[in-house]
Amino acid sequence: MAVKASLSGFPEWLPDGRLVELQVLDTARRVFELHGFTSLETRSVEPIDVLLRKGEIDKEVYAVHRLHGDDDGRLALHFDLTVPFARYIVENAGQLAFPLRRYQIQKVWRGERPQEGRFREFTQADIDIIDVDHLAGHHDAEMAIIMAEVFASLPMPPTIICLNNRKVLEGFYRGLGVDDIPAVLRAIDKLDKIGREKVMALLVEAGLRPDQATACLDLADIRAADDSFVERVRALGVSDPLLDQGLAELAEVIRAVNRDHPGAALVDLHVARGLDYYTGTVYETQVVGFEDFGSICSGGRYDSLASDGRTTYPGVGISLGVTRLVALLLGRDLVEVSRPVPSAVLVAVVDEGSREASDGVAHQLRARGIPCEVAARADKFGKQIKYADRRRIPFVWFPDPAGDTVKDIRSGEQVGADATTWTPPDTDLRPRVVAATDSDEGAS
């Protein structure tokens, strides 16, 4: 279902694969809208200086210019949807109602080295809630709850949304007496990649005493499915007001998620998130059994991502990596697609002189929401059935002045039918994407 990209890092899908992607996109949109999020898009390009202001990502940016350019400013393709959304908020604040709940599903581009699950062009599905001056804390749990609902609605392996809070980390490090907190965050962020030993070395390099470094690693080791993590942090003997605040916030988030989706989330104090604008709750999401594929859904709270100098817009957001998720589902054969075309019915054509009659049948089926197509050529019926079979279209309709019939080409059953009333079973109406039954892969 996936095709080998003829341009590295720029994936394209075959029809089956695209249906899997559509299933992810449609599910995300349906859940987002049920939760009152409104759709927005921003242009694909931003002035380069707007993009480079955020984080150290200049190597990842694709610059854009007219081939015979003249009047353009320096533009680049956006590398995420958060920075453009922040710009949009400031530009249009006067015409928006806050708190604003918006979802945004678009492609983004990063010039990173392509590898499994990492692309140069990919689609993200973001939700954010933005308010003016102050954003209520209960929205942090809401982000995780909504994404848990998306995952539960998709034919995919179980996921775990890993939660942390920057205030817990920064408060803890401060309470320990650490000076260079960003260096510690950067080191802890590498735990999965380089392991405990090497992070220990990095921490000592950053000026920490061995006992301080050990405490940082002990904190990072804490995982809990409920608010029991609070006691375990307390047991490490560090105290700081910011730590207290972070623990209270994080405990509230895990309790709220557990009320709605027990088991969907896990407090995991080694989640640091690289981007420097997060100021509270942070999220990462692992697909169980495929942890090495990386996080498929990440985000966090930022107290002041957008600001126009006078007004500050705090927000919380989470971003589903659609392309990475689809690449996982396709690449590891985790899903099956019932057919690669929307058509539930192929209307056969007896001869070119009676094509109009076949068109008429199709017209009546479509008027009742049944996707169908008319055979391209008035071949022998056997050939027309083969045409349907190759596309896994379940039904072939035979117009007949003496009475139409419709054949289920899977069972061979052929029955009389009236185009104004016949309806296929619900499960055949649209292509279905389901978990693969014969896959050896999965949680292990």
Added chain:
Amino acid sequence: MAVKASLSGFPEWLPDGRLVELQVLDTARRVFELHGFTSLETRSVEPIDVLLRKGEIDKEVYAVHRLHGDDDGRLALHFDLTVPFARYIVENAGQLAFPLRRYQIQKVWRGERPQEGRFREFTQADIDIIDVDHLAGHHDAEMAIIMAEVFASLPMPPTIICLNNRKVLEGFYRGLGVDDIPAVLRAIDKLDKIGREKVMALLVEAGLRPDQATACLDLADIRAADDSFVERVRALGVSDPLLDQGLAELAEVIRAVNRDHPGAALVDLHVARGLDYYTGTVYETQVVGFEDFGSICSGGRYDSLASDGRTTYPGVGISLGVTRLVALLLGRDLVEVSRPVPSAVLVAVVDEGSREASDGVAHQLRARGIPCEVAARADKFGKQIKYADRRRIPFVWFPDPAGDTVKDIRSGEQVGADATTWTPPDTDLRPRVVAATDSDEGAS
């Protein structure tokens, strides 16, 4: 609903405007799928040489390169969806079933001078049918019928799909004894812009005798809602086998469209279409009363757009200019949106201690497909109602241990309600986009 683009040619919409765009996109997709078209996407970039091979559009192309680029080939953003699709067909032919019916809805980029209805970044919704070696003629009418169905399903002014056939033009010019046929096509293509006098001059400049030039202009004057155009062309006294073929094809297309959508199309022999790969039927679409806005849906048949040297893939396609249509609907105030958010219900919060009860109501409503949101703050009820009112959310739900109530804030009516059974009227379930009732504009 439209916002002034802070970057010229790169439009962005407010939530209301985005809902109008979604309505266009969803309608197009629904109709395309009913007709058995499968969704595909191609990457946004192509090697520059692939793009420049087609037509004289090099000034319009946006080149793309990594800011600290190294290994990239020369890439550019695609300027339409046809050229990338042709490349995709050749690359993946072995894994596709032909004839292939695909729709493709994506953004494209052109570095043209922005003006009303003309953008540098815009969305197209294309359908194409591609076959191997030979593509049946009846698909030409199908393209127009499907787009007529899309237009009929949208809250917009009437449209006319203007039909012509390149064989009629080229056969007629050849029958007249014209040498430089491309020069005549280019001149006729300018009729709308520069008028009959100046086109006459261009034709004479191209080497035509005055009587030949007059005949070309007389041909271009012919318009007909049925196949009566054939006689009128014959009356001009030119004969040529290619002309005969073109007339027969075009007559068949208008007859077939009239069977399904009487009045949706018009044979209009001045439609030439600039792009040089068309070889038969061509389409352009005018919105009645807004003809100066330009064509919102164009395309044609190409006998060999894609080829891998051994195999040729003929196709026919038509492309809906989504952004141009949305810009027309928004810019001329032709539509109204019932509300800018998906939420049909705001669930009020009595106090922060009982937020859980409000979340529970929202959970039950969503489980039955009713989009809703929970008030962000436990403000006084008057303030929560004002919050809903500002977003035009029609219903506010008041949880109450003694029995919940729901209020229609338009009528003020408040009734007892159970979150497991209450349902809003169908018309309130989702935001609706309808034709503006108080608009002064329209067909004139």
